[in-house]
Amino acid sequence: MNLRKKVMNKFAIKFTNKVSDFMASYFECIDVSKTYAKGQTALRSVSFEIPMHGVFSLIGRNGAGKTTLVRILATELMPTSGKVFIDDIDIIREPDSIRRRIAIIPQEARAISWLTPMQTVTTFLLYRGIRYSEAKARAKEVLADLGLASVADRMNRMLSGGQKRKVLVAALVASDADILFMDEPTTGLDPISRSELWDILSDLKKEKFIFLTTHYLEEAERLSDRIGILDQGEMKAIGTMSDLRSMVPKKYSISLVDKENGNIEIENNGSVIKVGSRIFVDENEAYVIARDLINRNIRFSINPVSLEDIYYSIAKKEIAGGESVQD
Ligand SMILES: Nc1ncnc2c1ncn2[C@@H]1O[C@H](COP(=O)(O)OP(=O)(O)OP(=O)(O)O)[C@@H](O)[C@H]1O
Ligand SMILES: [Mg+2]
Known part of the structure; x- marks a missing residue:
């Protein structure tokens, strides 16, 4: 199935592949559209292909369609039309064949207030079919790795916002999933907690593929191997930072x-x-x-030129000398 070539031809930007990319699995998203029941169109024929390694960050304003896309790729939500493949697996038609590899922190996710971090992570692992003794051992190890050992047996409601967010990340880290979706994992965190989470994600991306959404452009630029810019349901640009820089004609x-x-x-x-x-x-x-x-x-x-410059060029459709950005 040579879908890759078909999709690549759609893009003005050529992907910059590293040797490791050729060994990675690929996400292929082909003409994915989503119109919600009440007639709200969230995605319009979104197509892209990305190697599944490192961090991919999806940026875009409120209502751009980021959460909708994340939920479709994580097999939580059916698109109205379009196809999504991981390598040759059609994950819309065969979601069960891939779900084991996927874990997600939804945008509104909160650690359950009356559980402890230890119970939260252990329960998540049990739910994913891991044996109790192993789940407990893994939870303990990961909570310690993420600096949460001292609060592991305290109720989540007694933790700070940053610690609560780390508990959710700990559950994903401890799981057997290797495709992790995090929808705005750092929103609302203070700069220090955010930076701690960046360190955790930088370590994690060596072993697992992380697909995140964020409103912090500095975060996307710092963490990501690739970035996608979604605007009004359309993928306006996608690629490495150097791919995106090449969209802006000046340096x-x-x-x-x-x-x-x-x-x-x-x-x-x-x-x-x-x-x-x-x-x-x-x-x-x-x-x-x-x-x-x-x-x-x-x-x-x-x-x-920074990601912020590129983003504003695309979002505001203005670029040097009043030229508009090519879609
Ligand atoms: N369950 C739903 N029913 C109807 N419309 C929806 C639903 N969920 C999202 N939408 C609409 O789809 C569009 C895209 O929403 P989405 O949540 O994907 O955006 P987003 O980029 O994640 O925004 P934010 O940055 O605010 O989280 C919006 O116009 C939103 O109102
Ligand atoms: Mg969202």
């Missing part, structure tokens, strides 16, 4: 630092930098504009 972005500056006309074909937006420039343009802004005593920042 640097310039933005104003002082909010009171208003709209500033710059010495570059008369373009204007608006407060709160950015322009993309190449090296020579950066030099001319920087000199001009320094001479006029206007504070600005200049940085290599």
Whole structure:
């Protein structure tokens, strides 16, 4: 079945494959659409193919369709149309053949308040068919690895928000699943707890494939091997950071630092930098504009194009010189 070629032809971006990618399993999503019963269309003919190793992050605004896609890929929700394959297994038609390999932390998941972390993880493993003695031993080991040994027998309701979130991650880590879905695992966590969870996920991704959604672009850029940008139910871009960077024709972005500056006309074909937006420039343009802004005593920042720049280019459909991003 040569579906891969068919899907690849749909994309402007070529995937950058590493040697390890060729050994990994692949997720193939072909023309997946979802319209909910009340007529709300959440996904519109989404197609992509990604190697299942490392971390894949799905980003996009509220209502973009991220949770819908995650639930379909995790075999929790039926698409209205389309196909999803893991290697040659049609997981929509044969979900039972893959479910053992999948575990998910849904967006709204909370650790049950009247269980302890030890009970939470053990119960999750029992539910997945692991024997009691083994489940207990694994739970103990993983809770210790994640720094939760000292609270393992305390009620979840007595833990901090970050600890509660780690308990859910511990259940996935301890499970036998190797395809892990985490829908906004770090939302609402303080920067330190978030950074602790990043360390855990960075370790975990060496052994398991993690498909996560996030609103933190820094998190996606830091953790991910590949990133997808979903907007209004359509996959606007997908690939490695360098694939995504190639969508923005210039290498640097310039933005104003002082909010009171208003709209500033710059010495570059008369373009204007608006407060709160950015322009993309190449090296020579950066030099001319920087000199001009320094001479006029206007504070600005200049940085290599980041995921945030790419995301805003796509989300706001604006790019250097007013060119729109190609879909
Ligand atoms: N059970 C449902 N019934 C009807 N419409 C739904 C249902 N779940 C989601 N939707 C709609 O589908 C669209 C996509 O929702 P989804 O939850 O997938 O977005 P999301 O990208 O995960 O958003 P967020 O970042 O807020 O979590 C939204 O317009 C939403 O209102
Ligand atoms: Mg969601």
